[in-house]
Amino acid sequence: MNEQQRSILLHSTSCFPLPPGVKLSYGTAGFRADASLLESTVFRVGILAALRSVQTRSVVGLMITASHNQASDNGVKVADPSGGMLSQHWEPFADTLSNAGDPNTLLQLIDDFAKKEKIPLEGASEGEVLLGRDTRPSGEFLAEAAKQGITSIMGVNATDMGVMTTPQLHWMVRSRNKGMEASENNYYDQLSTSFRCLMEYIPKGNRNFNVNDKVIVDGADGVGGEKLEILKKLLSDLSIDVRNRGDGVLNEGVGADFVQKEKIIPRGFGPADVGFRCASLDGDADRLVYFSIELNSNKIVLVDGDKILSLFALFIKEQLNILTGEDGKVNESYQARLGVVQTAYANGASTYYLKQLGLEVVFTPTGVKYLHEKASEYDIGIYFEANGHGTILFSESFLCWLEGRNNELTSTSKCSEQQEAALRLLAVSKLINQAVGDSFSGLLLVEAILKHMGWSMFKWNELYHDLPSRQLKVKVVDRTAVITANAETVVVRPIGIQEAINAETAKYPHGRCFIRPSGTEDVIRVYTEAISQEAADSLANSVATLVDQFLGFNTTK
Ligand SMILES: CC(=O)N[C@H]1[C@@H](OP(=O)(O)O)O[C@H](CO)[C@@H](O)[C@@H]1O
Numbered sequence: 257m258n259e260q261q262r263s264i265l266l267h268s269t270s271c272f273p274l275p276p277g278v279k280l281s282y283g284t285a286g287f288r289a290d291a292s293l294l295e296s297t298v299f300r301v302g303i304l305a306a307l308r309s310v311q312t313r314s315v316v317g318l319m320i321t322a323s324h325n326q327a328s329d330n331g332v333k334v335a336d337p338s339g340g341m342l343s344q345h346w347e348p349f350a351d352t353l354s355n356a357g358d359p360n361t362l363l364q365l366i367d368d369f370a371k372k373e374k375i376p377l378e379g380a381s382e383g384e385v386l387l388g389r390d391t392r393p394s395g396e397f398l399a400e401a402a403k404q405g406i407t408s409i410m411g412v413n414a415t416d417m418g419v420m421t422t423p424q425l426h427w428m429v430r431s432r433n434k435g436m437e438a439s440e441n442n443y444y445d446q447l448s449t450s451f452r453c454l455m456e457y458i459p460k461g462n463r464n465f466n467v468n469d470k471v472i473v474d475g476a477d478g479v480g481g482e483k484l485e486i487l488k489k490l491l492s493d494l495s496i497d498v499r500n501r502g503d504g505v506l507n508e509g510v511g512a513d514f515v516q517k518e519k520i521i522p523r524g525f526g527p528a529d530v531g532f533r534c535a536s537l538d539g540d541a542d543r544l545v546y547f548s549i550e551l552n553s554n555k556i557v558l559v560d561g562d563k564i565l566s567l568f569a570l571f572i573k574e575q576l577n578i579l580t581g582e583d584g585k586v587n588e589s590y591q592a593r594l595g596v597v598q599t600a601y602a603n604g605a606s607t608y609y610l611k612q613l614g615l616e617v618v619f620t621p622t623g624v625k626y627l628h629e630k631a632s633e634y635d636i637g638i639y640f641e642a643n644g645h646g647t648i649l650f651s652e653s654f655l656c657w658l659e660g661r662n663n664e665l666t667s668t669s670k671c672s673e674q675q676e677a678a679l680r681l682l683a684v685s686k687l688i689n690q691a692v693g694d695s696f697s698g699l700l701l702v703e704a705i706l707k708h709m710g711w712s713m714f715k716w717n718e719l720y721h722d723l724p725s726r727q728l729k730v731k732v733v734d735r736t737a738v739i740t741a742n743a744e745t746v747v748v749r750p751i752g753i754q755e756a757i758n759a760e761t762a763k764y765p766h767g768r769c770f771i772r773p774s775g776t777e778d779v780i781r782v783y784t785e786a787i788s789q790e791a792a793d794s795l796a797n798s799v800a801t802l803v804d805q806f807l808g809f810n811t812t813k
């Protein structure tokens with residue numbers, strides 16, 4: 257890099273010293289920590305995003321959010337030019353860069369990395385980073401740090417998009433790089449238009465079926481509530497009552513993570529809501545779960561990401577069958593591959609159900625970056641985490657074939673059953689956010705499919721019955737001491753703990769258990785399934801004790 261670039265970087269980096277004794281890493285979904293510790297990290301991630309933009313000659317995104325974490329936390333992650341997560345091979349650089357305190361060391365790291373990755377910093381570089389943040393109070397000052405980092409790379413612009421949901425920012429990055437219109441209004445237009453299109457092709461017999469047109473949505477007191485208020489005004493066939501729009505404390509007793517893990521009624525909901533379809537978003541609106549409220553109890557009936565996935569898979573498979581015949585052959589030369597991606601947290605009953613449908617089900621480690629990558633290997637890849645993160649990906653070649661097929665069918669006759677199926681699939685490909693999981697497009701697709709099937713939420717929930725499960729968190733001395741394999745289902749370090757877990761699990765008929773270090777919190781997560789809730793709870797408690805014995809604060813290692 258030239259002298260001018262060096263001196264800009266040296267100067268700006270000296271304004272962002274690292275907090276002493278803090279070492280962060282690019283975890284499941286970027287860096288997360290207490291917001292007071294993050295300014296220097298966000299500045300450095302700004303530099304990284306700018307470098308990625310220069311290298312790829314494309315627009316890149318930088319999102320400031322800590323999603324479902326408490327309001328005092330914050331975080332930062334990068335959206336790649338495709339709109340997906342940062343390419344994983346850049347993560348080690350993100351780690352070293354963020355932990356480089358001395359400006360000269362940082363300069364050297366950038367120099368070395370730029371050479372290795374062939375990032376043209378010598379000539380006139382060009383780039384653009386779209387900057388978004390959720391509603392956390394710390395977002396504004398962290399966005400300033402990001403801007404300083406981005407603009408420390410000469411020729412790169414930071415475009416501040418203000419307060420956004422995470423999926424909106426990813427969608428914008430993807431759309432910009434495809435040369436499409438990419439404003440916030442374009443986003444709402446695309447979602448509402450494709451939703452309307454899906455509603456238009458609801459089978460005639462189901463049009464007037466008595467499915468309640470109202471859904472009540474918990475916005476987690478985050479960015480989702482205020483943005484959903486804008487979207488809902490463009491929807492005519494659906495009434496959305498948005499609660500927890502930002503007046504209360506973010507994620508406190510509200511939101512998708514709380515609802516999925518605690519399985520109790522979120523703040524702002526009560527007995528008057530019994531009988532309605534309810535849904536919860538998380539703090540940055542990339543997760544979605546449904547629930548209904550039980551009479552005379554503080555419990556909910558949870559309809560989680562696995563069931564959303566099952567509903568989507570069923571619908572897509574049905575449309576493909578109409579279009580192509582039962583064997584999935586779309587014509588002599590085209591065979592559409594439909595695949596489903598889950599993690600070890602998927603309820604065993606959902607996996608069983610999906611396999612019974614004849615679908616190919618594969619597993620990856622936790623984190624959208626893994627699921628998304630796997631799903632993109634199919635013509636139609638559907639992925640979901642149990643907690644409600646997920647989407648549907650369509651391959652370019654399949655969409656191209658679908659467009660062609662639709663044109664052929666248009667020229668032959670009036671709208672046939674087959675053409676309706678093609679039009680539905682095309683509408684789904686536009687409604688669903690193919691950059692990343694999006695609670696808004698997920699919500700609209702669930703609503704459209706329920707209407708299409710003429711199903712109540714109760715009917716949907718009856719697709720299969722969840723096995724009782726339990727999740728616990730255990731605080732340990734050093735969570736990085738746990739190393740897993742086989743999509744996180746087996747612990748290979750510390751030695752001996754997996755055998756102990758196996759012995760415990762064997763005591764429970766149909767028991768299943770795994771542990772893994774969280775990538776967003778400083779804990780080990782324990783997950784269990786068994787034939788009764790008591791058994792799942794008891795197995796989880798025993799394994800938590802094992803974790804404590806092997807790795808806990810009372811252990812001398
Ligand atoms: C069990 C669980 O819900 N894990 C979540 C959580 O990751 P952890 O690495 O488990 O902390 O946050 C991730 C980002 O939001 C999400 O992708 C993931 O599913």
Ligand SMILES: [Mg+2]
Nearest residue numbers: 323538540542
């Ligand atoms: Mg989130």
